[in-house]
Amino acid sequence: MVVALNNNAQHQVVIIGGGFGGLYTAKHLAKANVKVTLIDKRNFHLFQPLLYQVATGTLSPADISSPLRAVFSKSKNTQVLLGEVNDIDPKAQQVIMGDKVVPYDTLIVATGANHSYFGKDNWKELAPGLKTVEDAIEMRRRIFSAFEAAEKETDPEKRRALLTFVIVGGGPTGVELAGAIAELAYKTLKEDFRNIDTSETKILLLQGGDRILPHISPDLSQVAAVSLQKLGVILQTNTRVTNIENNIVTFKQGDEVTAIASKTILWAAGVQGSAMGKVLAERTGVECDRSGRAIVEPDLTIKGYKNIFVVGDLGNFSYQDGKPLPGVAPVAKQQGEYVAKLIQKRLQGQTSRPFHYNHVGSLAMIGQNLAIVDLGFLKLTGFLAWVFWLIVHIYFLIEFDTKLLVVFQWAWNYITRNRRSRLITGKEDYVEAKTVNNITQIAN
Amino acid sequence: MVVALNNNAQHQVVIIGGGFGGLYTAKHLAKANVKVTLIDKRNFHLFQPLLYQVATGTLSPADISSPLRAVFSKSKNTQVLLGEVNDIDPKAQQVIMGDKVVPYDTLIVATGANHSYFGKDNWKELAPGLKTVEDAIEMRRRIFSAFEAAEKETDPEKRRALLTFVIVGGGPTGVELAGAIAELAYKTLKEDFRNIDTSETKILLLQGGDRILPHISPDLSQVAAVSLQKLGVILQTNTRVTNIENNIVTFKQGDEVTAIASKTILWAAGVQGSAMGKVLAERTGVECDRSGRAIVEPDLTIKGYKNIFVVGDLGNFSYQDGKPLPGVAPVAKQQGEYVAKLIQKRLQGQTSRPFHYNHVGSLAMIGQNLAIVDLGFLKLTGFLAWVFWLIVHIYFLIEFDTKLLVVFQWAWNYITRNRRSRLITGKEDYVEAKTVNNITQIAN
Ligand SMILES: Cc1cc2nc3c(=O)[nH]c(=O)nc-3n(C[C@H](O)[C@H](O)[C@H](O)COP(=O)(O)OP(=O)(O)OC[C@H]3O[C@@H](n4cnc5c(N)ncnc54)[C@H](O)[C@@H]3O)c2cc1C
Ligand SMILES: Cc1cc2nc3c(=O)[nH]c(=O)nc-3n(C[C@H](O)[C@H](O)[C@H](O)COP(=O)(O)OP(=O)(O)OC[C@H]3O[C@@H](n4cnc5c(N)ncnc54)[C@H](O)[C@@H]3O)c2cc1C
Numbered sequence: 001m002v003v004a005l006n007n008n009a010q011h012q013v014v015i016i017g018g019g020f021g022g023l024y025t026a027k028h029l030a031k032a033n034v035k036v037t038l039i040d041k042r043n044f045h046l047f048q049p050l051l052y053q054v055a056t057g058t059l060s061p062a063d064i065s066s067p068l069r070a071v072f073s074k075s076k077n078t079q080v081l082l083g084e085v086n087d088i089d090p091k092a093q094q095v096i097m098g099d100k101v102v103p104y105d106t107l108i109v110a111t112g113a114n115h116s117y118f119g120k121d122n123w124k125e126l127a128p129g130l131k132t133v134e135d136a137i138e139m140r141r142r143i144f145s146a147f148e149a150a151e152k153e154t155d156p157e158k159r160r161a162l163l164t165f166v167i168v169g170g171g172p173t174g175v176e177l178a179g180a181i182a183e184l185a186y187k188t189l190k191e192d193f194r195n196i197d198t199s200e201t202k203i204l205l206l207q208g209g210d211r212i213l214p215h216i217s218p219d220l221s222q223v224a225a226v227s228l229q230k231l232g233v234i235l236q237t238n239t240r241v242t243n244i245e246n247n248i249v250t251f252k253q254g255d256e257v258t259a260i261a262s263k264t265i266l267w268a269a270g271v272q273g274s275a276m277g278k279v280l281a282e283r284t285g286v287e288c289d290r291s292g293r294a295i296v297e298p299d300l301t302i303k304g305y306k307n308i309f310v311v312g313d314l315g316n317f318s319y320q321d322g323k324p325l326p327g328v329a330p331v332a333k334q335q336g337e338y339v340a341k342l343i344q345k346r347l348q349g350q351t352s353r354p355f356h357y358n359h360v361g362s363l364a365m366i367g368q369n370l371a372i373v374d375l376g377f378l379k380l381t382g383f384l385a386w387v388f389w390l391i392v393h394i395y396f397l398i399e400f401d402t403k404l405l406v407v408f409q410w411a412w413n414y415i416t417r418n419r420r421s422r423l424i425t426g427k428e429d430y431v432e433a434k435t436v437n438n439i440t441q442i443a444n
Numbered sequence: 445m446v447v448a449l450n451n452n453a454q455h456q457v458v459i460i461g462g463g464f465g466g467l468y469t470a471k472h473l474a475k476a477n478v479k480v481t482l483i484d485k486r487n488f489h490l491f492q493p494l495l496y497q498v499a500t501g502t503l504s505p506a507d508i509s510s511p512l513r514a515v516f517s518k519s520k521n522t523q524v525l526l527g528e529v530n531d532i533d534p535k536a537q538q539v540i541m542g543d544k545v546v547p548y549d550t551l552i553v554a555t556g557a558n559h560s561y562f563g564k565d566n567w568k569e570l571a572p573g574l575k576t577v578e579d580a581i582e583m584r585r586r587i588f589s590a591f592e593a594a595e596k597e598t599d600p601e602k603r604r605a606l607l608t609f610v611i612v613g614g615g616p617t618g619v620e621l622a623g624a625i626a627e628l629a630y631k632t633l634k635e636d637f638r639n640i641d642t643s644e645t646k647i648l649l650l651q652g653g654d655r656i657l658p659h660i661s662p663d664l665s666q667v668a669a670v671s672l673q674k675l676g677v678i679l680q681t682n683t684r685v686t687n688i689e690n691n692i693v694t695f696k697q698g699d700e701v702t703a704i705a706s707k708t709i710l711w712a713a714g715v716q717g718s719a720m721g722k723v724l725a726e727r728t729g730v731e732c733d734r735s736g737r738a739i740v741e742p743d744l745t746i747k748g749y750k751n752i753f754v755v756g757d758l759g760n761f762s763y764q765d766g767k768p769l770p771g772v773a774p775v776a777k778q779q780g781e782y783v784a785k786l787i788q789k790r791l792q793g794q795t796s797r798p799f800h801y802n803h804v805g806s807l808a809m810i811g812q813n814l815a816i817v818d819l820g821f822l823k824l825t826g827f828l829a830w831v832f833w834l835i836v837h838i839y840f841l842i843e844f845d846t847k848l849l850v851v852f853q854w855a856w857n858y859i860t861r862n863r864r865s866r867l868i869t870g871k872e873d874y875v876e877a878k879t880v881n882n883i884t885q886i887a888n
Contacts, residue, residue, distance in 0.1 A: 043592060043868045060504035062865035069636040070862055079638040082592040082868075100596065133869050148487060148526040152544065192513040194523040405856075408849060418514055421506035424487045424526075425577050426870070 010035040011347060014095050014104035016085045016276065018045050018068045020329045021110035021312025024336030030075035032344050037102055039095065040068060041084040042132075047397065049329060050406070051130055052173060055139035056180035057419035063406050064397075065133070085111075085276065090284050090305060106307045106343055109276055109294075110336070113313035113327055116270030116291065126244045127166075127265040130173060137426045139266060143181065144424050146264045147189060150196045161261035163201045166249050168241050169269030170207025171214070172364045175224060177266055178205040179367040182231040188417050203232065204260070206239045206251055208269070215326060216362045216374040223381045227366045271327055273314050284308065289316045289324070298354035300339055311335035317355065325357050329396075334358060363389050368414065454479040455791060458539050458548035460529045460720065462489050462512045464773045465554035465756025468780030474519040476788050481546055483539065484512060485528040486576075491841065493773060494850075495574055496617060499583035500624035501863035503853060509577070510844050529555075529720065534728050534749060550751045550787055553720055553738075554780070557757035557771055560714030560735065570688045571610075571709040574617060581870045583710060587625065588868050590708045591633060594640045605705035607645045610693050612685050613713030614651025615658070616808045619668060621710055622649040623811040626675040632861050647676065648704070650683045650695055652713070659770060660806045660818040667825045671810045715771055717758050728752065733760045733768070742798035744783055755779035761799065769801050773840075778802060807833050812858065 011034040015022045018040035026038045044065040053059040072078040087096040088109075094101045115129035128138050143165070150162035163185075167178050185201035192198075205212070205228065211221045212228070212235065225235055236253055243250040243259075250259040273292030281288050286302040287295045293316040296302060300309045300317070312332030316324045325331045334357055342352040361375035363385075371389040373380040380388055390410065397403040413419065455478040459466045462484035470482045488509040497503040516522040527541040532553075538545045559573035572582055587609070594606035607629075611622050629645035636642075649656070649672065655665045656672070656679065669679055680697055687694040687703075694703040717736030725732050730746040731739045737760040740746060744753045744761070756776030760768045769775045778801055786796040805819035807829075815833040817824040824832055834854065841847040857863065 043588060043866070060506045060865075061869065062504045062867055065864075065867055067864070067866050069633075070864075070866075073635045080636075081596060083596065133867065137869075144487060152525060152527065189513075191517045192524075405849065405852060408852060412849075420509075420511070420514075421504075422487070422511050422514075423506055423509055423577065425505065 011343075012037070012103060012105045013108065013343060014039065014102055014106070015108040015110060016040075016095065017110035017112060017312070017314075018042070018080075019048075019110060019112050019312060019332065021112070021314075021332035021336045022108065023068075023071070024333045025108050025110065025311060025340045026072065026075075026078060026336075028337050028340030029343065030072070030078060032077070032340070032347075034077065034106075034343065034347070036075075036078040037081060037104075038068065038072065038078060039081045039083055039085055039097065039102065041082070042068075043082050044068060045071065046133065048131070049396075050393065051133075051136050052176040052180060054133070054136035054421070055130055055177065056143065056184060057140055057422035058180075058413050059406060059409060060421050061133040061136065063409065087279055088283055090308065093307075104307075106309070108309045108311060108336075108339055109280060109314060110310070110312045110332070111274040111276040111314055112332075113271050113273050113291070113293065115267060116272035117267070118270055120244075123244045123267070127168060127249075127267040129267040130177070134426075139177075140422070141424050141426055142264050142266075143184070144422050147185075147193070147196070147198065148424070149263070151193050152195075157261070159196065160200075160202075161247060162263045163196065163198070164204070164260065164262040164264070165201065166204045166206065166260070166262045166265045168206050168249075168265065168267050170205055170209070170212035170235075170237070171268060174205055174207070174268035175212055175228065176365050177268060178203055178228060178233045179231060179365065179370070182228075182233050183367050183417075184419065186232050188419050201232075202234065204234045204236065204262075206241060207235070207237045208240055210237050212237065213362075213364050213372065216364065216372060217379070220372050220374050220379055220381065224364060224366060224372050227370050227372075227381075231367050231370070271313070277314055280308075280310070291316075293324070299342065299352060300335055300355050309339045311339055317357070319354065320357060330360060331357055363392060365389050368417075455787075456481070456547060456549045457552065457787060458483065458546055458550070459552045459554060460484075460539065461554035461556060461756070461758075462486070462524075463492075463554060463556050463756060463776065465556070465758075465776035465780045466552065467512075467515070468777045469552050469554065469755060469784050470516065470519075470522060470780075472781050472784030473787065474516070474522060476521070476784070476791075478521065478550075478787065478791070480519075480522040481525060481548075482512065482516065482522060483525045483527055483529055483541065483546065485526070486512075487526050488512060489515065490577065491844065492575070493840070494837065495577075495580050496620040496624060498577070498580035498865070499574055499621065500587065500628060501584055501866035502624075502857050503850060504865050505577040505580065507850050507853065508841075508844070531723055532727055534752065537751075548751075550753070552753045552755060552780075552783055553724060553758060554754070554756045554776070555718040555720040555758055556776075557715050557717050557735070557737065559711060560716035561711070562714055564688075567688045567711070571612060571693075571711040573711040574621070578870075583621075584866065585868050585870055586708050586710075587628070588866050591629075591637070591640070591642065592868070593707070595637050596639070601705070603640065604644075604646075605691060606707045607640065607642070608648070608704065608706040608708070609645065610648045610650065610704070610706045610709045612650050612693075612709065612711050614649055614653070614656035614679075614681070615712060618649055618651070618712035619656055619672065620809050621712060622647055622672060622677045623675055623809065623814070626672075626677050627811050627861075628863065630676050632863050645676075646678065648678045648680065648706075650685060651679070651681045652684055654681050656681065657806075657808055657816065660808065660816060661823070664816050664818050664823055664825065668808060668810060668816050671814050671825075675811050675814070715757070721758055724752075724754070730754075735760075737768070743786065743796060744779055744799050753783045755783055761801070763798065764801060774804060775801055807836060809833050812861075 013034050014037045044067050047064040050064045068080045083097040117123045146162045153159040185198045189198045213221045239253045241251045277292045294310045296315045313327040318324045338355045364372045369383045371385040373385040373388045457478050457480045459482045491508040494508045512524045531540040561567045590606045597603040629642045633642045657665045683697045685695045721736045738754045740759045757771040762768050782799045808816045813827045815829040817829040817832045
């Protein structure tokens with residue numbers, strides 16, 4: 001049985017994805033004279049910029065999530081549907097979710113992007129990435145399990161592999177993970193073990209390009225590198241991972257090939273448009289770039305379809321300085337707002353100017369009292385930048401009713417250096433690091 | 445390779461289990477002239493009395509957990525090991541964890557109890573119970589998925605089954621779950637859906653005995669029943685579940701047999717000693733009761749073994765009023781403290797009086813502004829009891845650095861009636877209620 005979930009005379013806007021792009025589109029349509037259907041496969045919006053704090057034991061998933069239904073509870077023109085869209089039919093103007101169809105007059109596709117393993121999909125299990133709540137819980141499980149297994153390990157070589165963490169990718173997420181693990185090993189956990197000395201922990205950050213945080217200016221990037229090294233992180237730029245297997249990661253810097261034993265390899269590199277990009281390409285003929293992102297028109301529609309928009313990470317918008325806009329939250333938000341306004345103008349017979357991204361600045365957190373802020377006209381490092389980072393993130397969380405909660409936890413964490421959310425949960429084998437990297441039990 | 449993890453001249457105390465029993469034993473040994481090894485298969489102590497608030501979306505797992513390593517960070521005589529004990533060797537005085545052994549001079553077994561499905565172990569999947577963090581996340585997933593699936597369901601009969609919740613067991617956990625789901629359906633979620641009216645939700649609480657909360661006095665139990673009914677819960681006492689399958693739960697009240705369609709059946713009945721009870725029986729010959737709890741001597745040792753103690757839910761202590769002490773946190777805590785003191789006295793050549801449980805009172809939460817307090821000399825109901833419940837629980841959380849956080853969230857929840865932690869996470873199929881109760885997709 002096929003059921004149409006919309007049958008209304010009003011203009012029907014369907015938004016696929018309740019990430020930053022979809023959420024902001026819907027918010028800016030909440031008072032418009034249209035009917036909005038927001039579809040997401042998860043029942044919550046996720047504040048991904050703080051996901052690394054879940055992965056390293058500072059925050060809980062609910063602290064950085066906002067139930068979509070609660071967000072739109074009072075927007076009576078908006079219905080939220082939990083469901084995974086698997087197809088669209090642009091001729092019939094329908095979105096397909098399993099055995100259900102949702103008709104639309106205007107469609108916004110905002111399903112975001114995932115990591116890319118550059119074709120090495122078998123690395124996924126060996127070196128998990130960070131995109132969902134489940135990813136964060138899994139990273140947390142691996143990180144804390146490694147210390148636990150090391151505490152019980154008597155073979156020094158195996159212990160060393162357990163206390164070696166390799167992070168692939170020197171963008172903001174890689175840097176944030178490396179910094180947080182360094183603080184964990186060298187500060188938080190220092191007194192907690194009896195058989196190991198966590199200060200022997202080795203943390204490697206591997207970056208393909210010639211500097212970390214390539215999106216900020218070279219001088220700030222240099223400050224970040226030095227700060228990370230001071231924290232104890234071993235930084236390798238111009239380094240490409242060539243193999244991951246059996247808890248051995250192999251990488252190449254120039255002609256030099258190194259293989260190192262590590263039980264915890266974390267992936268923070270690569271971008272790949274989500275599956276809806278492929279669906280769009282098949283159904284509408286829209287061109288996608290090498291990363292699977294749909295190339296959009298200046299007004300964020302796709303070629304030949306005035307009523308289909310792509311916003312956020314899934315889109316490739318290259319009309320400013322020739323390069324695609326970066327996959328960051330402000331781009332998704334501004335695009336969402338732009339499209340919401342465009343739809344309303346259109347219904348009133350007005351036209352809109354092309355989308356223009358207004359870049360405000362870049363931030364990166366390195367560790368306690370240590371961050372980098374690049375606003376172009378203003379550059380901050382160290383403690384001041386850290387305070388700035390905090391304020392900005394608190395401000396961004398303004399629409400989350402968890403804001404005060406997060407602040408409270410940060411303050412607590414700051415004072416005690418404790419990580420209260422360091423639970424090893426989820427998988428059955430929370431006890432042993434048995435399946436860490438999918439090999440046999442460590443402690444044989 | 446077998447590795448002994450202890451080799452020390454000091455008196456070695458090994459504690460299996462970091463629940464209330466084991467935690468309090470270890471805490472009261474933290475300054476003693478003994479070496480303590482606390483083994484748990486989880487890396488955190490869990491405050492089970494608030495687990496239902498995780499299952500119904502008020503709190504996050506980390507809010508009611510305390511990393512064991514952090515608790516004992518400063519107790520330098522105490523080592524924490526993450527591991528599952530699978531055997532003991534009382535002759536060699538060793539605890540066995542996989543390929544590792546831990547020698548002991550004194551052993552405390554505090555591994556607790558689980559639910560019992562009274563031999564119907566296939567009901568476990570169909571009607572999950574509440575004991576671990578994972579259990580709570582799974583309940584939460586089922587509860588919120590049911591509302592989500594109902595929103596998309598167009599068949600009225602299927603919709604009714606999705607909006608029917610059956611809770612088996614009228615003890616504190618069953619009552620707390622029923623009350624919390626009622627508040628969710630009739631208050632929190634009321635404005636959040638567009639296609640369903642959550643006030644049509646049906647919540648059944650099935651109790652085998654003739655009244656709910658049998659551990660408190662009959663008059664208070666009656667007050668609780670009336671309060672629950674006022675909240676909208678349908679209460680059936682003297683009711684035995686005879687079958688669960690295919691989302692149909694069948695139960696018998698007297699001669700009357702009823703079968704009702706429900707997609708969410710939750711289990712809050714039965715007690716079964718944890719697996720270590722069986723191991724103990726096999727290795728030491730200690731007698732277990734019908735629920736698999738080890739029958740202990742007046743000093744909490746087991747017959748024939750002066751250096752093996754059982755504390756908490758795993759023990760059956762029947763020297764006060766002939767009945768076994770109830771499986772509640774205060775019993776476990778008092779027993780832990782008792783054993784810790786006994787060990788120290790023994791090392792000084794002194795003897796101890798038999799254990800005596802000092803019952804302070806019983807509490808149960810029904811809903812906002814609604815609780816039951818039975819201190820014997822003082823009985824409270826309604827708002828006053830609710831405030832009392834809050835204060836007591838805040839006090840109990842005193843050793844958790846999450847106390848303020850929990851209070852904050854309760855206050856927030858109280859003011860907004862929101863449930864910020866209502867994430868559907870964990871399993872791959874967070875989208876559809878597909879595998880709710882393990883049958884085929886609902887929405888066909
Ligand atoms: C770990 C991490 C850290 C980051 N840190 C920062 C940072 O510090 N600053 C910054 O600006 N940006 C940061 N970003 C990038 C930022 O999060 C993204 O640019 C932004 O989320 C993009 O928004 P979006 O709406 O395009 O996609 P997303 O926010 O990813 O949302 C996509 C939504 O679509 C849903 N969805 C996907 N497929 C389907 C389907 N088939 N059917 C239904 N629903 C579907 C998903 O469930 C999701 O809710 C970070 C990203 C990550 C992963
Ligand atoms: C949902 C729920 C609600 C409750 N509400 C209340 C309440 O409101 N008030 C109240 O007083 N009591 C309540 N209780 C009961 C209370 O939680 C128990 O009485 C108490 O936890 C018993 O303490 P324990 O130390 O014996 O066992 P537990 O606290 O269960 O601890 C056992 C520990 O042993 C570990 N373990 C088990 N097997 C092994 C193994 N083989 N190797 C290593 N480690 C192992 C477990 O991981 C666990 O940490 C509730 C219980 C539940 C489940």
